[in-house]
Amino acid sequence: MTQSCAALERWQLKLQLTDEDEAFRQAARAWLKANMPRTRCPPDGRDARRFATDWIRRLHDGGWSGISWPRQYGGRGLPPERQMIWYEEYALSGAPSPLDPSFVSLNHAGPTLMACGTEAQKAFHLPKILRGETLWCQGFSEPGSGSDLASLTMSGRIDGDRLVVNGRKIWTSYADIADYQELLLRTEPGSKRTEGLSWVICEMRARGISVRPIENLAGTSHFCEVTYDDVSIPLDNIVGEPGQGWRVAMTTLGFERGTAAVALQLALLRKIETIREAALASGTPMQSGLMQRIAIARSEAVALRALTYETFFREAESPFDASIVRLVFAELSQRIHRIAMDFFAARSIDFAMADPWVEDYLESFSETIAGGTAEIQRNIIGERLLGLPRQPRP
Amino acid sequence: MTIDFNLGSDQRQVVESIQNVLIDKFPLSRFRGARGGSHDNDALAEIAALGWLGLGVAEEHGGAGLTLVEDVLMFRALGRHLVTPNVMAGSLGVHLALAAGNTVLASEIMTGRMRVCVANRLDGPQPDGAVVHALYDPEGADCCLHWDARQIASVPLSQLGLPQPARCIDKTISLLRVSGAPAGNVSLIGDAAQKLRRRADLLVAAQLLGLAEGALDLATDYAKLRHQFGQAIGSFQAIKHRCADMKARVKVLTSLVLMAALSEHEGRGDAALQVAAVRLLASRYAIENAASGIQIHGAMGFTAECDAHLFLLRAHLLENLGSTSTEREVEMASLPLETSDCTRSAHS
Numbered sequence: 001m002t003q004s005c006a007a008l009e010r011w012q013l014k015l016q017l018t019d020e021d022e023a024f025r026q027a028a029r030a031w032l033k034a035n036m037p038r039t040r041c042p043p044d045g046r047d048a049r050r051f052a053t054d055w056i057r058r059l060h061d062g063g064w065s066g067i068s069w070p071r072q073y074g075g076r077g078l079p080p081e082r083q084m085i086w087y088e089e090y091a092l093s094g095a096p097s098p099l100d101p102s103f104v105s106l107n108h109a110g111p112t113l114m115a116c117g118t119e120a121q122k123a124f125h126l127p128k129i130l131r132g133e134t135l136w137c138q139g140f141s142e143p144g145s146g147s148d149l150a151s152l153t154m155s156g157r158i159d160g161d162r163l164v165v166n167g168r169k170i171w172t173s174y175a176d177i178a179d180y181q182e183l184l185l186r187t188e189p190g191s192k193r194t195e196g197l198s199w200v201i202c203e204m205r206a207r208g209i210s211v212r213p214i215e216n217l218a219g220t221s222h223f224c225e226v227t228y229d230d231v232s233i234p235l236d237n238i239v240g241e242p243g244q245g246w247r248v249a250m251t252t253l254g255f256e257r258g259t260a261a262v263a264l265q266l267a268l269l270r271k272i273e274t275i276r277e278a279a280l281a282s283g284t285p286m287q288s289g290l291m292q293r294i295a296i297a298r299s300e301a302v303a304l305r306a307l308t309y310e311t312f313f314r315e316a317e318s319p320f321d322a323s324i325v326r327l328v329f330a331e332l333s334q335r336i337h338r339i340a341m342d343f344f345a346a347r348s349i350d351f352a353m354a355d356p357w358v359e360d361y362l363e364s365f366s367e368t369i370a371g372g373t374a375e376i377q378r379n380i381i382g383e384r385l386l387g388l389p390r391q392p393r394p
Numbered sequence: 395m396t397i398d399f400n401l402g403s404d405q406r407q408v409v410e411s412i413q414n415v416l417i418d419k420f421p422l423s424r425f426r427g428a429r430g431g432s433h434d435n436d437a438l439a440e441i442a443a444l445g446w447l448g449l450g451v452a453e454e455h456g457g458a459g460l461t462l463v464e465d466v467l468m469f470r471a472l473g474r475h476l477v478t479p480n481v482m483a484g485s486l487g488v489h490l491a492l493a494a495g496n497t498v499l500a501s502e503i504m505t506g507r508m509r510v511c512v513a514n515r516l517d518g519p520q521p522d523g524a525v526v527h528a529l530y531d532p533e534g535a536d537c538c539l540h541w542d543a544r545q546i547a548s549v550p551l552s553q554l555g556l557p558q559p560a561r562c563i564d565k566t567i568s569l570l571r572v573s574g575a576p577a578g579n580v581s582l583i584g585d586a587a588q589k590l591r592r593r594a595d596l597l598v599a600a601q602l603l604g605l606a607e608g609a610l611d612l613a614t615d616y617a618k619l620r621h622q623f624g625q626a627i628g629s630f631q632a633i634k635h636r637c638a639d640m641k642a643r644v645k646v647l648t649s650l651v652l653m654a655a656l657s658e659h660e661g662r663g664d665a666a667l668q669v670a671a672v673r674l675l676a677s678r679y680a681i682e683n684a685a686s687g688i689q690i691h692g693a694m695g696f697t698a699e700c701d702a703h704l705f706l707l708r709a710h711l712l713e714n715l716g717s718t719s720t721e722r723e724v725e726m727a728s729l730p731l732e733t734s735d736c737t738r739s740a741h742s
Contacts, residue, residue: 388614
């Protein structure tokens with residue numbers, strides 16, 4: 001190798017896939033084609049659970065779950081390039097949306113346990129998650145604490161080696177069919193705001209838990225209110241240090257806002273492609289308002305893929321970068337679904353005539369609310385990334 | 395790692411050394427009190443001497459031996475300092491000459507002995523049906539470079555008709571209007587032209603990214619300093635969220651500029667789609683950021699004294715360079731699915 005080639009090797013910016021990467025891509029593509037379900041995940045209830053756990057099991061048996069998770073926990077321990085290739089193939093194949101009852105366990109409970117959990121917690125939970133044996137839900141928001149998450153009041157009283165938990169959580173997706181919950185609560189009496197919280201693994205079948213599904217604006221009932229009446233949880237279920245739950249929760253939200261949705265982000269490319277092809281096939285003029293919006297949204301979907309790569313393959317300037325990813329994804333997702341509604345025009349009032357866009361369009365309203373509203377993400381970007389002053393509090 | 399979006403230490407050094415020159419020689423204050431006309435032409439010889447026109451040119455052709463990716467990083471910095479687009483004209487002129495096999499011309503442009511300026515076709519019906527081009531900062535230039543969807547060419551200024559002075563929307567740039575469409579003496583069509591056109595689109599997009607960043611930083615600094623109702627205006631969500639949107643645009647555009655440049659450099663199958671996307675978004679985001687920057691500055695933003703408007707004027711100057719926004723939207727709606735695949739082989 002000449003000297004100048006050796007010098008170039010040190011340079012980092014690169015986007016090169018090897019023949020082995022390519023073989024991996026072809027294998028992923030072929031496997032998905034042969035094995036993916038041709039139907040969507042049912043919206044809620046036991047059917048949704050069965051669909052999600054069957055599909056995860058199948059992925060696991062085929063060797064396609066936990067691509068970048070450590071081998072000791074049942075993953076394949078492959079480098080991030082392979083993980084990205086898998087996400088790309090998954091998103092472009094038209095396989096069922098990963099935003100199903102397994103989303104929390106695979107994309108933020110699992111990663112949070114890996115980042116903050118004890119060896120025992122990891123060894124017990126991670127393999128079960130990858131095999132689709134357990135599903136998780138998230139318990140952060142409370143009726144009185146939404147955007148102002150640090151105002152949460154739900155508490156756990158320490159009694160020997162147990163926590164006795166009372167209170168309410170809300171907007172918990174799939175609480176009715178999940179096995180475990182990421183539960184954020186106050187474990188130090190009298191503590192305020194971000195102090196004295198703990199992130200706890202809560203078994204959803206424990207005595208004293210009652211779950212009430214809530215019907216959403218799309219007419220489905222996948223999110224719930226959960227009430228806790230003297231629920232007893234082992235102290236060993238605390239993830240991270242007791243009282244340091246806010247830091248663990250921010251780790252979880254970092255995944256939720258950042259890397260959890262990689263496959264969803266890439267899937268927007270396929271969605272806008274589907275609309276574009278339908279618009280072309282129906283003779284929509286090139287120089288029309290609809291085509292202009294499709295062209296812009298398509299550019300933005302290509303840009304979101306680049307942002308996804310950047311998040312995956314670059315040292316983050318700040319953990320709060322994830323808020324940009326979340327904001328950009330959420331708003332683009334809504335724009336793309338709105339374009340679809342405009343394409344279907346009058347037919348868009350009929351679920352079957354514009355299937356599955358009507359349901360997806362209505363569900364897309366959650367994108368700018370879940371995981372921190374778009375307004376909260378903009379506050380975070382303004383204050384944490386740009387250093388703008390906080391709004392004075394009363 | 396086979397994929398890496400971190401700048402290497404050598405790349406960071408190159409960018410830093412370029413930024414240091416720009417901070418020293420090209421502060422925005424050079425435009426204060428500008429009455430119209432070119433500002434950077436006198437510095438073009440020095441820029442050529444620094445080797446910037448040949449940064450992405452192979453060493454065997456007398457360049458610095460770096461790539462399109464480093465060119466893109468440099469033009470992002472140049473865009474932020476609103477350096478004349480004729481640096482880009484020179485850089486592209488070198489690549490045009492090399493692609494056409496004219497190494498002598500390439501060397502003359504790279505070393506600054508021959509000067510190139512940008513020419514852009516002005517669309518719309520003219521009274522006599524003639525084709526009209528605008529020349530950017532043409533003083534001292536020997537030839538002009540123009541490109542469109544089909545071709546890229548350079549034309550000696552001596553072959554052009556009588557130029558008419560015109561008033562440019564960007565008062566930091568001088569403008570001459572010329573009629574007629576003379577044949578280029580060095581020109582490319584076909585695949586070679588498309589490749590160079592993608593390079594041009596990337597360099598334009600990089601400059602638009604740079605000025606979008608400049609607008610963000612200026613507005614954010616002001617939002618921290620300016621007090622009303624007893625507090626910094628940046629503490630109000632109405633201002634903070636505008637700044638956040640500007641930051642998000644910069645972040646998204648930075649990612650796409652980098653990925654599109656890497657994809658073009660590596661010859662990936664979807665490079666054309668990425669370049670089309672980045673060129674389309676860069677114009678839109680740069681104008682949106684510049685406009686937000688003006689609004690955040692309030693009445694000061696509306697004055698000629700405040701730098702905020704300079705980003706808007708330059709964004710418009712670059713917006714329709716080489717293609718109009720309508721042409722780009724049609725292209726982006728038309729490019730086939732195959733090219734959007736991120737793999738080397740077509741998606742089944």
